[in-house]
Amino acid sequence: MSLPDITLISFGYFEKELLEKSAEAVKREYRSLLAIKEGHIDLSDYYDPGRRQYNGNALLKHVDAIPVAENNKTLGLFNVDLFIPILTYIFGQAFLGGRTGIASLYRLNNECYGLKADNKLLLDRFRKEMIHELGHTFGLIHCKVPTCVMRSGTYVEDIDQKDHRLCPACRRELGV
Amino acid sequence: MAKKISILIVDDEESVRDSLFNWFTEDGYRVESAENAKKALTMLESESFDIILADIKMPGMDGLEMLRRIKSLKPDSIVIVMTAFATVDTAVKALKDGAFDYVTKPFDPDDLTHLIRNATKQVSLTEENETLKKKIISLENIEDLIGNSEAMKEVLREVESVAQTNSSVIITGESGTGKELIARAIHANSPRKFFPFVNVHCGALTESLLESELFGHEKGAFTGAMYNRKGRFEMADNGSIFLDEIATISAKMQVELLRVLETKSFIRVGGNKEINSDFRVICATNRDLKSMVEKGTFREDLFYRLNVMNIKLPPLRERLEDIPLLVDYFISKYCTSMNRQLVAIESSALKRLQEFNFPGNIRELENMIERAIVVGNGKKITVRDLPLEKAVVTTSAESLDEFEKVFILQILTKYNWNISRTASALKVDRVTLYNKIKKYDLKPAT
Numbered sequence: 247m248s249l250p251d252i253t254l255i256s257f258g259y260f261e262k263e264l265l266e267k268s269a270e271a272v273k274r275e276y277r278s279l280l281a282i283k284e285g286h287i288d289l290s291d292y293y294d295p296g297r298r299q300y301n302g303n304a305l306l307k308h309v310d311a312i313p314v315a316e317n318n319k320t321l322g323l324f325n326v327d328l329f330i331p332i333l334t335y336i337f338g339q340a341f342l343g344g345r346t347g348i349a350s351l352y353r354l355n356n357e358c359y360g361l362k363a364d365n366k367l368l369l370d371r372f373r374k375e376m377i378h379e380l381g382h383t384f385g386l387i388h389c390k391v392p393t394c395v396m397r398s399g400t401y402v403e404d405i406d407q408k409d410h411r412l413c414p415a416c417r418r419e420l421g422v
Numbered sequence: 423m424a425k426k427i428s429i430l431i432v433d434d435e436e437s438v439r440d441s442l443f444n445w446f447t448e449d450g451y452r453v454e455s456a457e458n459a460k461k462a463l464t465m466l467e468s469e470s471f472d473i474i475l476a477d478i479k480m481p482g483m484d485g486l487e488m489l490r491r492i493k494s495l496k497p498d499s500i501v502i503v504m505t506a507f508a509t510v511d512t513a514v515k516a517l518k519d520g521a522f523d524y525v526t527k528p529f530d531p532d533d534l535t536h537l538i539r540n541a542t543k544q545v546s547l548t549e550e551n552e553t554l555k556k557k558i559i560s561l562e563n564i565e566d567l568i569g570n571s572e573a574m575k576e577v578l579r580e581v582e583s584v585a586q587t588n589s590s591v592i593i594t595g596e597s598g599t600g601k602e603l604i605a606r607a608i609h610a611n612s613p614r615k616f617f618p619f620v621n622v623h624c625g626a627l628t629e630s631l632l633e634s635e636l637f638g639h640e641k642g643a644f645t646g647a648m649y650n651r652k653g654r655f656e657m658a659d660n661g662s663i664f665l666d667e668i669a670t671i672s673a674k675m676q677v678e679l680l681r682v683l684e685t686k687s688f689i690r691v692g693g694n695k696e697i698n699s700d701f702r703v704i705c706a707t708n709r710d711l712k713s714m715v716e717k718g719t720f721r722e723d724l725f726y727r728l729n730v731m732n733i734k735l736p737p738l739r740e741r742l743e744d745i746p747l748l749v750d751y752f753i754s755k756y757c758t759s760m761n762r763q764l765v766a767i768e769s770s771a772l773k774r775l776q777e778f779n780f781p782g783n784i785r786e787l788e789n790m791i792e793r794a795i796v797v798g799n800g801k802k803i804t805v806r807d808l809p810l811e812k813a814v815v816t817t818s819a820e821s822l823d824e825f826e827k828v829f830i831l832q833i834l835t836k837y838n839w840n841i842s843r844t845a846s847a848l849k850v851d852r853v854t855l856y857n858k859i860k861k862y863d864l865k866p867a868t
Contacts, residue, residue: 303437330441332504333531342447387450398449400531 249278249422250317252380255285255309258325260351264369265323271373271410272380275395277422278319285312289326302328302336302348310346319383321376322348337375337399340382347379354402371402374410386416427542430471431455432462432488433504434480438527442475445534459488466492471499472545473522473538478505478512486516493520498548500541567600567607568751571741577604577733584731585611590683592668592728593706595735598785601706602666604733608704609662617661620654620701625667629675634691636679643692655688658701668705668728669714673721680724703728738780738787739835740867745776748784752791753803765795767803774805779836827862830855839866 254269265282273280287308292300309322321340328336328350337354340347354371356364374395381396389396394413399405412420429451431442439455446453454471456462458480466474474492478485485503492499500522505512513524522541525533567578584591585608593601602621609619627635634643638653654663665671671679682688687698705728714720738745749767757764780786794807830848837843845855858864 303440329528330445331435331437332441332528333445333534334528336531339444340448342444382448388448398535400535 249276249384249420250319251279251281251315252276253314253318253320254280254282254323254376255312255320256282256323257285257287257289260323260325261365264365264372267369268373268376272376275377275411276380276384276420285309285322294329297329298327299329299335300324300326302330302339306339306341306346306348309348310341310344314345318345319380320346321380321383322346323376324348324350325352326350327352337402337405338379340379342382342387343385344383347383349375349379354405359402367406370410371405374405374408377410377412381412381416384420386412386419389413389416391415426450426452427473427545428452428454428471429538430462430465430474432457432459432474432476432480432485434458434477438477446538449535449538451538459483459485459491462488463491466495470496473541474499474501476501476503477527478503478516479507486512486519489516489519489521500544502537502541567603568747569741569744570747571736571744573736573741574744577735580731580733581607582611584608584733586613587731588702589730590703590728591705591731591733592711593704593733593735594711595706595708596737596781596783597708598783599735599737600784601708601735602664604735605662605664605704605706609664609702612662612702614661614702618658619661620658620663621666622654622663623666625670629672632671632675633678636682637688637690638693638697639691640693643690647692650690653688653690655682655699655701656697659699660701662702662704665703665705667707669707669709669711669720676721676724680721680727683724683727738783739832742776745787746772748787749775749791752788753795756792756795760795762795762800765798765801765803768805771803771805771808774808774810778810779832781832823862826858827864830858830862831864834859834864835867 252272254265254272256265269280269282289300292304292308294301305322305324305328309320312320314320328338328348330336330339335353336350338347338349349372351368351372352358354375355368356362377395378399386396388398391397391413392407393409393411394416395408395410396412396416397404397408399408412422429446431439431446431453432455433439433442434457436457439457443453443455454465454469456465459476460483462474462476476485476488480488485505489501489503492501497520501520502523502525503516503521504525504527506527516524522544523537525537529537567574567581569575569578581604591605591608593604595601606619609615622632622635624632630644634647634651634653636654638651638656639647641647641650678688683703686700687696689696711720711725711729715722715725749772753765753767756762775787775790782789790808790810791803793809794803798804798807830844833847834844837847841852841855845852848855850858
């Protein structure tokens with residue numbers, strides 16, 4: 247079974263190589279047609295000065311309102327610190343079984359934790375986060391298999407622990 | 423498949439509801455939300471949720487008031503309260519009112535995951551606990567009390583009505599008739615069922631040991647009392663205490679027991695502090711307590727204190743129609759425990775069992791079946807596997823005369839008071855039998 251096409255919309259600056267390699271991993275995992283677009287947005291509208299972070303719920307709604315072809319899945323990519331009102335931060339979020347998700351590079355970067363930059367690790371984390379959020383748009387919930395990319399991760403170390411692939415059960419669920 | 427845990431989110435802020443809704447649905451929970459306490463309470467009337475996550479500060483009814491209302495309706499509900507304005511006072515208030523936990527918004531994602539994981543664990547434990555309780559009750563009710571005879575049905579009816587009261591009960595019946603099982607069934611069907619059932623075998627303990635066993639002792643009360651120890655009455659608080667072989671306790675213990683039953687308080691051996699305990703007494707004996715009272719060996723006041731309700735268990739020979747059911751039950755019990763295939767019983771063997779008078783009652787039948795399964799061919803129990811010829815009459819008679827009286831009565835009962843058949847079985851002539859009946863004033867059971 248082939249899954250709907252995927253559109254990645256980048257908001258802000260991303261290294262070309264990072265974006266393309268991550269997109270390649272997404273394409274391989276879901277075996278879908280994939281397009282990368284550039285999005286333009288005034289992020290200050292989504293900035294919360296009290297928290298010095300960007301509102302993930304509002305950004306998700308913004309991306310969801312961008313017109314795309316019917317049945318397409320859209321993933322908005324950001325490089326800012328995201329939050330939702332109830333949580334101190336998020337790596338990304340998506341409408342479960344919906345058509346939109348968002349993911350941010352910000353907290354995946356080693357430098358965010360006072361460590362030396364590691365581009366390889368950053369790429370690995372970013373592709374996992376993208377595949378994870380798109381998995382939710384395809385209707386997948388968090389998986390209990392420790393290595394599955396759909397396993398819930400609340401710390402960046404949790405992301406490092408899992409694989410960038412779906413486990414066989416999740417793959418079966420999607421019919422891929 | 424494991425049951426899907428359900429979560430109800432109650433918060434007046436739409437963004438909070440949406441965030442939590444997304445977060446939990448991604449985790450695979452069933453999630454619903456309400457924008458105020460009133461709506462949440464209406465939803466809870468028609469639907470139950472495993473976990474309720476509620477904001478404290480809401481217009482109209484606040485989260486704390488809602489928590490109190492939920493707890494009064496469903497005390498087992500797991501409610502987690504959230505607030506953006508954390509104060510120790512509100513946290514303490516919420517926890518005192520029965521909240522499972524208290525969190526301050528916004529949470530760290532990991533904290534939220536742990537919070538819900540702990541609550542989910544609590545939900546599973548509560549459900550497991552309920553299942554086990556039901557299982558225990560059904561075990562007490564169904565497995566242990568077997569019988570379809572009128573005599574047994576009457577006993578079960580009595581158990582049911584006695585169980586609901588708080589009165590003392592005396593269970594009488596010959597040895598091996600299942601007095602302890604009846605005591606357990608009374609406890610298991612009573613409002614005290616979730617509290618301890620404490621068993622004391624009075625006949626097995628000396629007077630001083632029984633005293634320390636029942637009332638407990640303080641450290642140093644006697645040689646070897648190295649620690650403070652709770653007595654059985656103390657352990658039975660809110661539950662039931664079963665005093666087996668009550669007729670064997672000494673005159674001194676009878677006085678002590680009477681005092682405890684009247685005041686529901688006692689002092690540990692070697693102690694000086696009065697301890698109160700709320701227990702129900704169930705006693706059992708195979709002796710005739712009334713005649714012991716007449717002879718002066720059992721205190722009359724204690725007898726009347728204990729004998730508020732009386733359940734008389736019929737001997738097995740008076741409920742012969744229950745033998746096939748009991749045989750089936752014991753075959754299944756022992757074949758399962760010995761890991762063997764279920765065996766059948768030959769109809770001739772079953773008939774012989776129904777003709778036997780079972781002086782040792784159900785305990786004797788149980789032992790016979792266990793033995794037959796061990797020595798048998800593994801397919802069918804035959805007459806040869808049953809030690810019917812070797813059966814020995816057991817009574818609690820303490821004199822030769824008393825033994826003779828009980829024995830003759832048993833044989834008379836076995837042959838339905840047919841004098842010729844009884845005399846022939848006893849190998850005496852009919853006149854001798856008549857003389858014995860007259861001597862011991864034997865009468866058929868009414």
